[in-house]
Amino acid sequence: MANLDVIVIGAGGGGAVIAKELGEKGLNVLVLEAGPWYGNKKWPNPNSQQGAQSSSTSEDLDVILYKQLLNKFEMNMNDLVSGRFRWGPADRSRSQWFRNAKQKGIIWQCSGVGGTTQTYTANCPRAYPAAIDQVWPLSYCELVPYYEKVETTLPVNFAATTAKEELFYYGAKKAGWNLIPTLDVTVPGYRPQPNAILPPNENITNLNITVEQLSWMEGCTLAGHCINGCPHGPSIDKIAKRSTNVSYVPLALKTGNVCIRPNAFVIKIITENTVSKGLHAVGVKIRDTWTGEQEELRAEIIVMASGSIESPRLWLNSGLPVNPWVGRGLVNHYMDWVSGIFDEKNLIQILGTPDVNPFVGNTCGARLDYPGLGTLQTVGMSPGLTASFYGLSESGYSFLNKPSMNDPWDIKGRLSGYELKEAMDSYRRTLNILVSTDDEVDQRNGITLDPVISDENGFVPVVTYRPTKKSIRKRSELTKMAADLLRKAGAKKVIWTNWPAGMMIHLESTMRMGFVVNQDCESFQVKRLYIADNSVHYNSLGGVNPTLTTQALATRTAEKVVEKYFN
Amino acid sequence: MLGISEGERSLNRYIRSTFQALVHAIIPPHYRNKDLFGTVQVAGAQELHVYEYVIWILEHSISLPVKEQLNLVNGSMSKATAELLDAGAVQLIQTGQILYPLNVTEFSSGGPFTTLSKVDRLRAITLIERLNINLENLSIPYKSNPELVRDMMDVLNELTLFGHYSEWTAYGTTRLFSPEYRRVEHFPHGWYQTGYPGPSFGYRDFRGFLATYKHKKVDD
Numbered sequence: 001m002a003n004l005d006v007i008v009i010g011a012g013g014g015g016a017v018i019a020k021e022l023g024e025k026g027l028n029v030l031v032l033e034a035g036p037w038y039g040n041k042k043w044p045n046p047n048s049q050q051g052a053q054s055s056s057t058s059e060d061l062d063v064i065l066y067k068q069l070l071n072k073f074e075m076n077m078n079d080l081v082s083g084r085f086r087w088g089p090a091d092r093s094r095s096q097w098f099r100n101a102k103q104k105g106i107i108w109q110c111s112g113v114g115g116t117t118q119t120y121t122a123n124c125p126r127a128y129p130a131a132i133d134q135v136w137p138l139s140y141c142e143l144v145p146y147y148e149k150v151e152t153t154l155p156v157n158f159a160a161t162t163a164k165e166e167l168f169y170y171g172a173k174k175a176g177w178n179l180i181p182t183l184d185v186t187v188p189g190y191r192p193q194p195n196a197i198l199p200p201n202e203n204i205t206n207l208n209i210t211v212e213q214l215s216w217m218e219g220c221t222l223a224g225h226c227i228n229g230c231p232h233g234p235s236i237d238k239i240a241k242r243s244t245n246v247s248y249v250p251l252a253l254k255t256g257n258v259c260i261r262p263n264a265f266v267i268k269i270i271t272e273n274t275v276s277k278g279l280h281a282v283g284v285k286i287r288d289t290w291t292g293e294q295e296e297l298r299a300e301i302i303v304m305a306s307g308s309i310e311s312p313r314l315w316l317n318s319g320l321p322v323n324p325w326v327g328r329g330l331v332n333h334y335m336d337w338v339s340g341i342f343d344e345k346n347l348i349q350i351l352g353t354p355d356v357n358p359f360v361g362n363t364c365g366a367r368l369d370y371p372g373l374g375t376l377q378t379v380g381m382s383p384g385l386t387a388s389f390y391g392l393s394e395s396g397y398s399f400l401n402k403p404s405m406n407d408p409w410d411i412k413g414r415l416s417g418y419e420l421k422e423a424m425d426s427y428r429r430t431l432n433i434l435v436s437t438d439d440e441v442d443q444r445n446g447i448t449l450d451p452v453i454s455d456e457n458g459f460v461p462v463v464t465y466r467p468t469k470k471s472i473r474k475r476s477e478l479t480k481m482a483a484d485l486l487r488k489a490g491a492k493k494v495i496w497t498n499w500p501a502g503m504m505i506h507l508e509s510t511m512r513m514g515f516v517v518n519q520d521c522e523s524f525q526v527k528r529l530y531i532a533d534n535s536v537h538y539n540s541l542g543g544v545n546p547t548l549t550t551q552a553l554a555t556r557t558a559e560k561v562v563e564k565y566f567n
Numbered sequence: 568m569l570g571i572s573e574g575e576r577s578l579n580r581y582i583r584s585t586f587q588a589l590v591h592a593i594i595p596p597h598y599r600n601k602d603l604f605g606t607v608q609v610a611g612a613q614e615l616h617v618y619e620y621v622i623w624i625l626e627h628s629i630s631l632p633v634k635e636q637l638n639l640v641n642g643s644m645s646k647a648t649a650e651l652l653d654a655g656a657v658q659l660i661q662t663g664q665i666l667y668p669l670n671v672t673e674f675s676s677g678g679p680f681t682t683l684s685k686v687d688r689l690r691a692i693t694l695i696e697r698l699n700i701n702l703e704n705l706s707i708p709y710k711s712n713p714e715l716v717r718d719m720m721d722v723l724n725e726l727t728l729f730g731h732y733s734e735w736t737a738y739g740t741t742r743l744f745s746p747e748y749r750r751v752e753h754f755p756h757g758w759y760q761t762g763y764p765g766p767s768f769g770y771r772d773f774r775g776f777l778a779t780y781k782h783k784k785v786d787d
């Protein structure tokens with residue numbers, strides 16, 4: 001490839017966005033992605049055969065292939081070790097890529113075009129203004145036009161209501177919270193989830209059209225498979241859940257200026273030091289994940305968008321200048337899990353139906369926001385994922401940790417035996433709430449290189465996170481709020497799982513703005529090296545889901561790249 | 568089977584029994600009321616072979632080159648993990664904490680862990696989780712590795728739950744194949760047990776919108 005303007009490393013939440021934006025501005029962009037590409041004709045068997053090298057036209061996109069691959073089976077898609085959405089090479093006969101997590105929990109990231117947005121639930125709230133203003137090097141106002149652009153492009157809408165959202169709203173109202181139907185959250189309250197899921201087709205309740213027919217039409221079918229991969233829609237670019245592989249990637253390809261190469265793991269950033277330019281990035285070294293062949297590629301600008309673990313890992317493995325904040329300051333929203341089990345009788349009164357049916361509708365359709373504390377969100381998933389979330393606890397087995405009389409929950413800890421059976425037998429009458437904390441940046445948390453263990457891509461990352469006292473206090477308040485909401489909604493039993501601190505689902509701020517990159521997301525120490533993923537966040541955004549902010553910043557960064565280097 | 572020595576065979580039996588005992592304690596079979604007059608037995612994780620999934624994951628999650636660096640080449644993760652469970656069991660027994668008598672006949676070729684009653688197995692896991700065992704005596708990779716030891720106690724539970732309640736049991740005769748070659752042969756037990764209808768094209772339960780908003784027009 002001659003005369004590349006920009007190389008983007010990673011085609012996930014941020015990378016796909018900056019690639020599309022730069023392509024639209026006429027730059028020649030190559031996106032290198034470590035994982036597979038699902039739904040592209042050039043990779044008809046993406047998990048077992050090498051396929052082609054790259055693709056640069058939306059004509060290669062194939063919705064039938066996509067529907068075959070995203071088959072809605074939870075283990076096939078989401079097994080962390082061997083699922084299609086795992087963090088690992090495309091070839092599923094090989095092991096996942098190793099991470100050294102020195103604590104209880106899971107690291108849930110995906111390789112592949114679309115990155116972790118392949119599995120994400122597409123919740124797209126803006127950061128709380130109070131978490132940005134006078135805190136970040138940028139103001140909330142400066143972000144708003146970019147939020148708007150992403151919200152229009154994805155697009156973002158308020159989620160439709162199904163039974164579980166209705167139950168959540170009912171409980172929230174009973175618990176005394178107000179409805180806040182806004183995008184700019186300054187006061188506590190509940191609201192429908194702003195998400196990147198196309199609103200249901202107007203025929204959703206038209207019985208003359210089968211649900212199978214609906215699944216080939218535009219709009220969410222409320223099938224509830226968000227997390228296991230949404231395959232519903234008439235074409236790739238109209239798939240209902242707007243992972244970047246179905247939103248920004250098709251748009252990037254349509255510019256005619258963007259080429260995407262999956263199965264290409266970047267193992268090194270190449271730099272040069274000249275008098276006129278100083279230390280600056282000039283290219284990358286990649287390793288083909290099928291053949292093991294290595295290659296060097298050059299461009300005017302390099303953008304790291306490999307996520308909050310791999311971006312710092314790549315920096316460190318490339319031997320780029322020492323910076324005490326590279327990899328440091330990780331936040332993960334110090335998450336927790338609270339579930340309510342309801343009686344048929346109550347549900348009929350509130351919902352008119354005997355079940356909550358957590359598998360129906362947007363996976364996370366409703367939320368409660370509390371600037372200064374964090375958020376609560378409903379989560380409805382398939383049974384395997386639901387059960388496995390009951391299996392992770394800082395306090396061990398529930399039967400050995402009976403709650404006290406004053407506790408707002410009936411069960412605390414990891415479920416097993418009878419309690420587990422009871423919870424799973426009540427699966428259809430369960431409402432789960434994910435607690436997501438406005439957790440504090442702490443330089444001790446983050447990514448370092450394992451001094452000894454390496455894989456084919458270099459020294460492996462060690463990931464550590466311990467919540468600060470303040471974060472612990474906040475989470476504790478939020479879990480109580482969740483229990484109260486469920487109780488007010490009529491839950492007959494409340495379960496607090498007490499998740500360990502290492503639940504890595506929202507990873508952010510390991511290459512912080514103001515410390516590693518400037519406010520235009522260019523690295524302070526290596527010129528022409530930009531970052532466009534969750535790692536640049538200054539903090540945890542107040543506890544809200546991170547991706548929309550990453551995408552807004554990526555949109556802004558594209559402008560800054562062009563202004564500085566291509567005018 | 569050709570090429571497998573008696574030693575390997577008994578090792579495999581030991582590992583299998585240990586993980587059978589594990590998943591049996593986490594998800595035992597139970598009875599559920601069917602109607603006024605009868606109950607049905609609902610299969611637990613042992614009957615559904617979920618231990619095979621747990622062992623499969625332990626053996627397949629780490630690539631060979633990394634295993635080499637962990638000095639795990641000749642050992643196996645499932646063997647080391649079975650021994651870890653035994654260490655917890657021995658500690659529970661030796662400190663006189665067992666609640667029920669040992670039963671050496673339930674799982675053939677199993678170690679101390681398999682002789683414990685179900686609840687004592689979970690209590691042994693709790694001892695391990697609280698690091699009330701001697702970490703020095705464990706085998707690699709658990710030896711002197713408290714973080715991994717603690718993490719693994721969650722992992723074993725999580726895997727059992729995911730194996731039992733996902734479609735894994737329905738992979739039937741293909742369940743131990745590489746994922747690309749597995750085929751769903753019937754409706755998964757765990758889905759049936761929970762009333763989950765399985766993959767769907769959609770549902771009609773649309774109850775309107777609580778709020779909507781207009782998109783700002785954005786240039787270009």
Ligand SMILES: Cc1cc2nc3c(=O)[nH]c(=O)nc-3n(C[C@H](O)[C@H](O)[C@H](O)COP(=O)(O)OP(=O)(O)OC[C@H]3O[C@@H](n4cnc5c(N)ncnc54)[C@H](O)[C@@H]3O)c2cc1C
Pocket residue numbers: 009010011012013014015032033034035108109110111112113114115116117119120121122123124227264265266267305306307308310311314364505506507532533534535545546547548550
């Ligand atoms: C189950 C789940 C649900 C979630 N739901 C939400 C939600 O509702 N809303 C929300 O905002 N967030 C959600 N998230 C988080 C969301 O997925 C992330 O915030 C988002 O994907 C982050 O974008 P990113 O660009 O930082 O990283 P990623 O999306 O992970 O993209 C990084 C990409 O870079 C590639 N890569 C990494 N290293 C290299 C390398 N060296 N060379 C080449 N390529 C490389 C990876 O393969 C990957 O494709 C969820 C996450 C999970 C796991």
